[in-house]
Amino acid sequence: MNNELKYCPACGGDTLSWDLEKKWSCNCGFVLFNNVAAAVAVIIRHGDEIFLTRRNQNPQKGKLDLAGGFTDPGETGEETCRRELYEELKLEVDLSRLKYMGSLPNIYHYKGIDYQTLDLFYEYTVDARFEPDPEISEISETVWIPKSRIQPDDLAFDSQKKFLKEYCS
Ligand SMILES: [Zn+2]
Structure with missing residues (x-):
């Protein structure tokens, strides 16, 4: 489901990609980690x-x-x-x-x-x-x-x- 996020918050391109595990990254160099959260x-x-x-x-x-x-x-x-x-x-x-x-x-x-x-x-x-x-x-x-x-x-x-x-x- 996390691949529903398409647009890069840094460059605005629809080039954001989800690595199927824990991070989004974009050609422009932007990276966002969705790390494990404690509960x-x-x-x-x-x-x-x-x-x-x-x-x-x-x-x-x-x-x-x-x-x-x-x-x-x-x-x-x-x-x-x-x-x-x-x-x-x-x-x-x-x-x-x-x-x-x-x-x-x-x-x-x-x-x-x-x-x-x-x-x-x-x-x-x-x-x-x-x-x-x-x-x-x-x-x-x-x-x-x-x-x-x-x-x-x-x-x-x-x-x-x-x-x-x-x-x-
Ligand atoms: Zn970008």
Whole structure:
């Protein structure tokens, strides 16, 4: 899909070409990298249950999702977890309970561009279930599902399907 971009932002010619992996370049010397972006996905856990959200926007509207999001410039993975959980759920993260579990690559399709990501998975254990404010726009529903009843194919992204298949087995 990234080859839909044809016009070079430097010289204006329709000579921009996509290398099918990570960069656009033009005869005029212009180069633009679409490097792998870091993102976090947090398995919020209470006992044997996992907290999931239902996506209210594309890509993958209607599918289940783990809390998380893209890392901002200058952030650590842990800081991204803390910021995203506060923005999405108003949860104040205690970093001593956040545990890094591993990483998996993913492709995030958004408005005609494929973003290659490296998703960092974390587990965050909470003492009590919580129900976030339903007015949060990115989320249409939140659910607590016992680990044994999670269907990985209901998840929005391949990296999450793969990770949860392993995590819940
Ligand atoms: Zn050019």
